[in-house]
Amino acid sequence: MGLRSTSFAWGAVARLLHWTMLALFLAIFPLGLYMADLPLGVHKLRLYALHKSIGLTLLALALLRFAWRLLDRRPELPPMPAWQLGVARLTHILLYVLMFAVPVSGWMFNSAAGFPLQWFGLVNLPAIAHSSPSLKQLAHTLHEAGAWLLVALAVLHAAGALTHHFVSRDRTLTLMVPWLRAPGTGGKP
Amino acid sequence: MNDSSSRRTAWRQFTLLAALAPFAASFADAPAYVPAAAQSSLTFVGTQQGEKFTGRFKDFDARVAYAPDQLATSAISATIRIKSIDSNSPDRDSALVGSDWFDAAKYPVATFKAAGIRMTPTGPVGDAELTIRAKTQKFAFPFTWKSEGGKAILDAKVALDRIEYGVGTGEWADEGIAGHKVEVLVHLVLVPVPAPAAKH
Numbered sequence: 001m002g003l004r005s006t007s008f009a010w011g012a013v014a015r016l017l018h019w020t021m022l023a024l025f026l027a028i029f030p031l032g033l034y035m036a037d038l039p040l041g042v043h044k045l046r047l048y049a050l051h052k053s054i055g056l057t058l059l060a061l062a063l064l065r066f067a068w069r070l071l072d073r074r075p076e077l078p079p080m081p082a083w084q085l086g087v088a089r090l091t092h093i094l095l096y097v098l099m100f101a102v103p104v105s106g107w108m109f110n111s112a113a114g115f116p117l118q119w120f121g122l123v124n125l126p127a128i129a130h131s132s133p134s135l136k137q138l139a140h141t142l143h144e145a146g147a148w149l150l151v152a153l154a155v156l157h158a159a160g161a162l163t164h165h166f167v168s169r170d171r172t173l174t175l176m177v178p179w180l181r182a183p184g185t186g187g188k189p
Numbered sequence: 190m191n192d193s194s195s196r197r198t199a200w201r202q203f204t205l206l207a208a209l210a211p212f213a214a215s216f217a218d219a220p221a222y223v224p225a226a227a228q229s230s231l232t233f234v235g236t237q238q239g240e241k242f243t244g245r246f247k248d249f250d251a252r253v254a255y256a257p258d259q260l261a262t263s264a265i266s267a268t269i270r271i272k273s274i275d276s277n278s279p280d281r282d283s284a285l286v287g288s289d290w291f292d293a294a295k296y297p298v299a300t301f302k303a304a305g306i307r308m309t310p311t312g313p314v315g316d317a318e319l320t321i322r323a324k325t326q327k328f329a330f331p332f333t334w335k336s337e338g339g340k341a342i343l344d345a346k347v348a349l350d351r352i353e354y355g356v357g358t359g360e361w362a363d364e365g366i367a368g369h370k371v372e373v374l375v376h377l378v379l380v381p382v383p384a385p386a387a388k389h
């Protein structure tokens with residue numbers, strides 16, 4: 001399996017980015033929900049620092065992933081009804097938008113709160129907004145709503161992929177999970 | 190008779206004044222000033238998670254008595270109201286006035302005093318005492334002084350260790366969260382206090 005994608009499957013780079021981002025999201029999302037209600041203390045600040053570090057990592061990966069998607073080819077989807085293609089396409093576009101919007105709104109939230117931004121204690125990043133209670137409120141709302149929308153879309157995306165695999169029994173899921181065999185082809189991809 | 194006695198009294202007063210003249214400077218108090226609030230500032234630079242931030246205390250009183258030739262009576266005093274802290278982040282401010290940091294409810298003010306002011310090659314230096322959270326630290330307080338048309342400008346910069354004052358100790362002592370060193374910048378634009386009689 002090469003680094004680049006083929007017409008039959010996503011390449012190693014695309015797969016690594018896809019699954020790494022999922023794993024990081026599964027860590028950062030519950031962390032974000034948990035940390036917000038903690039009482040102020042060093043523990044809370046450390047968890048925020050971790051959340052921000054993972055978030056910056058996800059933002060960098062989103063940039064990389066988007067750039068790679070522009071350069072790399074995309075596998076061909078198996079035949080499916082037009083409405084499914086439409087929903088899949090819209091879901092993918094929104095997921096890409098949120099991959100940027102959620103971390104950027106978090107960064108804005110942090111800047112508007114007047115807090116520092118550090119990546120794993122190593123590098124400090126500048127504020128992207130002035131300290132402002134009203135902007136802080138707005139960015140917080142966007143960040144939270146965006147994250148929940150991302151969860152909803154990711155669930156829809158996964159449900160679609162699983163439906164194709166187990167119900168339509170086509171090779172959609174095998175594009176991203178290459179060790180899977182397409183169910184309908186008797187073992188041949 | 191009248192004439193000669195009054196002349197004698199005048200003479201006596203003159204000799205008394207002449208005898209005291211060399212000490213006159215030490216008897217006169219150094220002129221007193223108070224800061225013009227709008228132009229004066231008390232700023233500090235701290236570090237949070239590797240990033241410097243600037244804050245200030247918006248509400249403080251100060252009284253400065255200073256003249257380069259009247260150092261014996263020169264002195265500086267200030268009272269800083271902790272709740273007036275503004276670090277450009279309401280979240281951070283509410284933490285800073287809390288019990289882990291300045292504990293403004295229990296220790297609403299910090300006080301500063303400097304006396305024993307002497308002239309050094311680099312400018313005047315006083316012996317300062319700063320009290321925060323009822324903890325007093327002594328340090329040398331160098332400052333610059335500029336007189337301009339009746340006003341005076343005092344500038345000073347000192348580095349403090351917040352731990353010495355018990356500000357953010359325990360788990361907050363972690364320098365990865367907040368640096369120990371805090372730089373304080375004093376900028377006072379001073380106007381003369383009218384007369385000692387006007388003192389309240």
